[in-house]
Amino acid sequence: MNVVNEDLRARFPEAVLKLNDDELGIVARFGRIVSFKNGETVIQAGTRNPNFYVVKSGEVQVVEHSTSRPRLIWTSHPNELLGDASFLSGRASNLARVARGDIELYEISPESLRRVIDEEPRLGNLILKTLIARLEITRELRLTPISVIGSRFSADAFRIRDFLAKHQVPFGWVDLESDPIGHEALSELHMHEEDTPVVACRNDWVLSNPANRDLASRLGILISPSEDLYDLAIVGAGPAGLTAAVYAASEGLRTIVIERTAPGGQAGTSSRIENYPGFPTGLSGDELSGRITLQAQKFGAQIATPYAVRRLECTSGYPVIHLDDGKTVLAKCLLIATGASYRRLSVPGCERYEGVGIYYAATPTEAQLCAGGDVIVVGGANSAGQAAIFLAERVRKVVLLLRGNNLNKGMSRYLARRIEQTSNIEVLTNSEISNLYGEGHVESVDIRNNATNEVRNVVTQAVFTFIGAKPHTEWLSGAVETDQDGFVKTGPALSAGAFRSSTRQPFFLETSQPGIFAAGDVRLGSMKRVASAVGDGAMAVAFVHEYLKV
Numbered sequence: 001m002n003v004v005n006e007d008l009r010a011r012f013p014e015a016v017l018k019l020n021d022d023e024l025g026i027v028a029r030f031g032r033i034v035s036f037k038n039g040e041t042v043i044q045a046g047t048r049n050p051n052f053y054v055v056k057s058g059e060v061q062v063v064e065h066s067t068s069r070p071r072l073i074w075t076s077h078p079n080e081l082l083g084d085a086s087f088l089s090g091r092a093s094n095l096a097r098v099a100r101g102d103i104e105l106y107e108i109s110p111e112s113l114r115r116v117i118d119e120e121p122r123l124g125n126l127i128l129k130t131l132i133a134r135l136e137i138t139r140e141l142r143l144t145p146i147s148v149i150g151s152r153f154s155a156d157a158f159r160i161r162d163f164l165a166k167h168q169v170p171f172g173w174v175d176l177e178s179d180p181i182g183h184e185a186l187s188e189l190h191m192h193e194e195d196t197p198v199v200a201c202r203n204d205w206v207l208s209n210p211a212n213r214d215l216a217s218r219l220g221i222l223i224s225p226s227e228d229l230y231d232l233a234i235v236g237a238g239p240a241g242l243t244a245a246v247y248a249a250s251e252g253l254r255t256i257v258i259e260r261t262a263p264g265g266q267a268g269t270s271s272r273i274e275n276y277p278g279f280p281t282g283l284s285g286d287e288l289s290g291r292i293t294l295q296a297q298k299f300g301a302q303i304a305t306p307y308a309v310r311r312l313e314c315t316s317g318y319p320v321i322h323l324d325d326g327k328t329v330l331a332k333c334l335l336i337a338t339g340a341s342y343r344r345l346s347v348p349g350c351e352r353y354e355g356v357g358i359y360y361a362a363t364p365t366e367a368q369l370c371a372g373g374d375v376i377v378v379g380g381a382n383s384a385g386q387a388a389i390f391l392a393e394r395v396r397k398v399v400l401l402l403r404g405n406n407l408n409k410g411m412s413r414y415l416a417r418r419i420e421q422t423s424n425i426e427v428l429t430n431s432e433i434s435n436l437y438g439e440g441h442v443e444s445v446d447i448r449n450n451a452t453n454e455v456r457n458v459v460t461q462a463v464f465t466f467i468g469a470k471p472h473t474e475w476l477s478g479a480v481e482t483d484q485d486g487f488v489k490t491g492p493a494l495s496a497g498a499f500r501s502s503t504r505q506p507f508f509l510e511t512s513q514p515g516i517f518a519a520g521d522v523r524l525g526s527m528k529r530v531a532s533a534v535g536d537g538a539m540a541v542a543f544v545h546e547y548l549k550v
Contacts, residue, residue: 008074008137015133017081017126019054024079024106026120027054031108036099042082043097045145052113053082058103063096064145073141075100081127084134094145094170114300128298132291135168146171146219149185150197152369153177153441155355156209157197162355163212163306165365166262167221168290173368212261212306213325225304225329230256232544233321233331235309236472238265239530240520241337242292243537248544249299256329257301258321260308264289265339266521267530270383271362271390275412276530286363288530304329312479314513333544336476336488336511336518337537343468345378347433357442358463362387367394370462376445378433379466380404385415387464388425398425399458401447403467405429433463471522480511480518487524490517504550507543509536515547 009016019027033056036042042060055076062074073095076082084093117124150157152175164171176182191198195208199215207218216222232248234241237259248255270285293303313320319334342360344350350358359366375395377388380402392398407416407427419425428447434455435446444459473486481489481498491508498512509517519536521528
């Protein structure tokens with residue numbers, strides 16, 4: 001067996017949690033003792049095991065099987081915590097745990113673990129810090145039990161890579177256009193080019209162009225809602241929805257979050273957020289969403305993904321949420337936190353290039369596709385500025401297009417100044433894309449100067465667009481009042497007589513339907529900042545409590 005990074009324990013001391021006698025007493029009180037023989041698998045990679053373990057006696061080896069030769073990643077000793085963040089999320093683990101010698105473990109169920117966190121906060125916080133530190137080890141080792149094989153010019157290949165990245169599932173990418181082992185890898189899996197994109201997990205399973213739901217099910221990501229009545233259902237897992245889940249679950253409300261893609265929302269696609277309070281050096285959107293998600297799961301919030309909501313019904317006394325698989329979710333209160341997404345370019349044929357040249361986020365997934373080339377970024381607000389800075393470090397040149405003539409008008413000054421000081425970013429004002437060209441993927445674009453009508457052709461394989469904001473409210477179907485653009489009206493923004501109660505005034509974040517609230521970018525009049533979305537989410541739960549008192 002190949003042993004890697006033997007110094008991990010020294011370099012990541014927070015990832016080592018060795019319990020003292022008092023802490024072991026707590027674990028023994030909430031758990032039971034289970035035994036395994038030498039060589040037996042405690043946890044099998046790729047399968048769900050929701051129980052939490054602490055080693056009582058013996059040793060457990062943490063092993064990765066993504067290559068032909070297994071790698072020993074970590075050895076857990078007596079009195080040490082065994083496992084990673086999958087214990088809280090309910091997802092499948094990417095690593096196997098194997099008994100070294102005859103061993104005994106303390107086994108704690110998910111419900112008992114949450115009791116430990118609630119009743120023994122010091123130990124609960126130690127456990128959470130340890131799980132977060134182990135996420136860092138996973139990132140550093142670049143463990144890739146999952147492989148994706150396909151063409152960089154395939155929209156489905158991009159969809160799958162984007163889905164895995166947003167769910168923080170480590171994977172390796174084999175590009176048929178540039179990687180010499182691509183066709184050999186397909187042959188070893190008994191697959192052909194027409195089967196791509198192909199997703200493979202070691203030698204355990206192979207999928208040909210799976211739908212997101214099928215892939216989520218195979219990876220243990222798919223979490224299904226129950227048929228019970230929830231206190232609060234939250235639709236949307238951006239900063240507003242996740243924050244609401246933290247506060248609601250921590251205060252004892254039975255909470256579910258329904259998300260159509262992955263936790264994070266629009267903020268989760270940001271390469272670097274530098275104006276979020278408390279993080280002076282900034283943090284990426286996926287780091288922020290990952291931490292809030294873990295925090296919500298720590299308190300028992302259920303996160304159901306990927307599920308799209310088809311429609312909302314308000315005729316039975318409680319909001320009834322109809323999902324895309326035919327299931328329904330029933331809750332006493334509903335929080336609409338579906339956010340808004342960037343609009344398409346108003347260029348003929350734009351939609352056929354989505355995922356093969358037109359992108360709505362700038363993350364490492366997209367940057368890998370255009371490394372070393374020239375890219376176009378469209379937009380004049382902070383998201384466009386963050387994307388331009390991020391991409392400038394990875395590509396030859398960034399062309400930033402503004403419809404207006406002032407970089408400082410819609411962008412924070414610190415970003416505008418950094419763009420002005422970056423030598424490989426060219427800013428074109430009064431400009432927009434007028435035409436897209438390419439067979440199967442973007443190959444070049446025409447850029448028109450609206451002041452002079454001059455047209456310039458730029459060779460590029462990637463256009464990143466951050467213009468406008470379209471709220472995800474099509475599923476509401478008139479159940480609550482919105483403005484002409486679809487943004488949800490709440491509190492004082494409601495039209496006269498729109499609130500469907502004659503006994504009181506609506507709460508600040510309450511919609512026209514009592515008991516249904518809105519928070520974050522989907523709400524009319526929101527600030528469109530991560531911090532304000534977080535504030536909305538926290539505030540909404542306070543109003544939920546007030547509503548439930550009635």
